[in-house]
């Protein structure tokens with residue numbers, strides 16, 4: 001065994017308990033996320049509650065930056081705008097399950113929870129996604145939620161930094177505190193950041209989000225799956241050369257028996273941004289292409305209210 005492979009094995013054994021491989025549907029909360037050591041500071045942008053009428057503009061800008069994101073979609077919104085879901089997938093972003101109608105799952109009977117989560121999982125897979133994670137609305141879940149997720153073969157994940165963008169936009173996204181109150185020094189920022197693409201103000205603020213996070217120390221932007229896989233990445237940059245695995249089973253086929261393994265996480269090529277060249281980014285900002293959202297139908301009936309108070313409810317856990 002080479003030294004590199006030996007270190008890889010040591011790292012794998014060290015971090016395996018943090019990942020779904022050892023305990024499917026174990027909750028990956030903010031503390032677990034931030035306890036992972038990384039060879040370089042990665043940041044994962046996550047956008048909840050969409051797709052919305054603003055998602056197309058967000059995708060335009062993300063494409064301009066060459067940055068992948070993770071979208072935790074509501075089944076109901078995905079059903080109203082399947083073209084946007086397909087576009088999110090086609091452009092290399094990750095799609096996760098955020099329930100069908102954004103209820104507080106803890107207040108629902110097990111059967112109702114099952115319907116919220118399973119119907120969304122089935123729809124997203126039918127649209128071409130391979131959701132690996134469920135993010136319960138408000139961060140609220142119970143034992144039934146975990147069992148349902150386990151049966152679907154998906155992990156449950158929260159976030160490490162909440163932007164509170166539904167309330168107001170922060171003065172500096174690099175100074176957001178983690179779920180346990182940590183604020184990172186300049187140059188050390190990393191983590192999984194929570195935003196909502198149901199808010200125009202958030203989408204319009206993407207350039208400042210990226211600039212702040214880069215100034216804070218983010219070295220590269222990745223999807224949630226790639227962020228978590230990075231804990232098993234023994235060599236910086238290996239994620240960019242990893243080949244995709246076989247696709248997940250077709251909807252309805254053997255999904256309930258699939259046990260998540262870190263090694264089977266699908267990693268499309270180049271799904272993380274290149275190491276950032278801050279100078280080039282400042283001199284050549286991306287040009288958002290407003291109005292070029294493909295064939296997606298504008299969503300005029302999305303209610304932002306359901307996105308409210310994610311952090312308040314999460315704090316109850």
Ligand SMILES: [Zn+2]
Pocket residue numbers: 048049098102137138306307310
């Ligand atoms: Zn939400």
